[in-house]
Amino acid sequence: MMRSGLARAALRCYPPVTRRARGAEMLDTLLEASSDRPAVFVWNVVSLLAAGLGERARASARVSVGRTIAEAAKLASILYACLWLTADLAVLIERRGWHHAVLLYMVGLLIILLAWSQGRQRLAGVIGLACTAAVGLVVTRQPDLLLPVSIVQPILPALGYLIMAIAPTRERPSPGAVGALGALVVVSVVVPGTNAIAFGQLIVLATASIAGLAVFAVQPRLAIAAAIIWTAIGLGMIAFASTQPAPWKLLVATAPAVLAATAARARVIRRKAI
Amino acid sequence: MELRPPSYFALACLIDGPLHGYAIMRRARELSDGRVRLSTGTLYALLERAIGEELVTAGEPYVQSGRQRRDYALTPAGRLALELETERMASAARVVSARLRASARAASA
Numbered sequence: 001m002m003r004s005g006l007a008r009a010a011l012r013c014y015p016p017v018t019r020r021a022r023g024a025e026m027l028d029t030l031l032e033a034s035s036d037r038p039a040v041f042v043w044n045v046v047s048l049l050a051a052g053l054g055e056r057a058r059a060s061a062r063v064s065v066g067r068t069i070a071e072a073a074k075l076a077s078i079l080y081a082c083l084w085l086t087a088d089l090a091v092l093i094e095r096r097g098w099h100h101a102v103l104l105y106m107v108g109l110l111i112i113l114l115a116w117s118q119g120r121q122r123l124a125g126v127i128g129l130a131c132t133a134a135v136g137l138v139v140t141r142q143p144d145l146l147l148p149v150s151i152v153q154p155i156l157p158a159l160g161y162l163i164m165a166i167a168p169t170r171e172r173p174s175p176g177a178v179g180a181l182g183a184l185v186v187v188s189v190v191v192p193g194t195n196a197i198a199f200g201q202l203i204v205l206a207t208a209s210i211a212g213l214a215v216f217a218v219q220p221r222l223a224i225a226a227a228i229i230w231t232a233i234g235l236g237m238i239a240f241a242s243t244q245p246a247p248w249k250l251l252v253a254t255a256p257a258v259l260a261a262t263a264a265r266a267r268v269i270r271r272k273a274i
Numbered sequence: 275m276e277l278r279p280p281s282y283f284a285l286a287c288l289i290d291g292p293l294h295g296y297a298i299m300r301r302a303r304e305l306s307d308g309r310v311r312l313s314t315g316t317l318y319a320l321l322e323r324a325i326g327e328e329l330v331t332a333g334e335p336y337v338q339s340g341r342q343r344r345d346y347a348l349t350p351a352g353r354l355a356l357e358l359e360t361e362r363m364a365s366a367a368r369v370v371s372a373r374l375r376a377s378a379r380a381a382s383a
Binding site: 024033 | 294315
């Protein structure tokens with residue numbers, strides 16, 4: 001039973017389409033090939049892990065670098081919406097009965113995330129662009145209303161919304177990814193001690209970055225999306241550079257380099273895998 | 275197209291007729307005198323590639339002795355690839371054998 005569970009876990013390295021087509025057959029072959037032989041079982045499970053990850057890498061390599069970056073930009077805009085939802089929820093909890101404009105913005109963010117989770121990218125993109133325009137208006141007219149953010153910061157994520165609006169795909173994110181993102185936002189907001197504006201955002205972004213690095217070898221999309229967000233934050237910090245501490249200035253300098261490196265790495269992975 | 279030993283022996287297993295995954299693993303080991311031991315991951319990766327290159331076809335899934343199975347069969351293109359690879363290896367072996375014999379004769383003379 002435990003062996004079957006371990007083999008099933010190893011099978012999860014394969015893309016869902018392969019698991020659906022051959023998962024049961026592969027599982028039975030593995031169990032039959034290694035019955036009563038623990039060393040052979042471990043060897044087969046390791047081979048399954050390697051082959052599954054290899055297949056995922058080949059699947060992402062079949063997508064062109066331009067398409068990978070476009071999809072990463074879309075994902076970045078979704079991550080950005082999560083960051084602001086986290087920040088706004090944290091502020092809302094701290095200051096009950098907050099401004100209507102912020103509540104409206106939160107509703108906009110929720111619609112973006114809902115539409116994205118349902119594969120309605122065009123709707124998410126249009127609402128995202130509208131939200132970005134609204135933030136731009138508010139920041140220029142009432143700079144003290146929102147959190148300290150420069151008008152420069154939302155520009156990169158807005159590119160992701162624009163790509164969603166003009167080149168949407170019917171691709172639905174996996175329920176696991178949606179659930180993980182939702183849980184991350186909730187945890188960042190409700191866990192005691194994280195209820196501070198920047199800390200909640202940092203938890204979301206740091207977790208996404210670590211996850212992106214973990215799966216980078218087989219799917220660079222999330223890592224590029226995280227790098228885009230770091231770059232956007234870095235660009236935003238340029239507006240406040242004179243008043244920001246040194247780590248933020250370092251971020252301004254390194255984030256675009258990280259973005260360039262991840263994009264270059266994605267190209268290398270593609271070349272190797274084909 | 276050069277076939278690596280695991281692919282070569284996996285295709286060679288199918289010469290006499292279709293086999294399911296576990297049967298291919300066992301047969302490849304027998305055919306190669308134990309030199310080629312296919313793991314599950316390797317087997318399905320090479321079968322996937324062979325199907326993509328139309329060297330092998332996959333049958334419909336079925337259940338036998340409580341195990342989910344599917345038979346794989348060699349296509350004419352797969353048989354041709356196997357023949358070409360066999361000929362390539364035989365030709366390489368002939369060249370090297372001739373050189374070894376010539377070298378041995380020169381050494382004994």
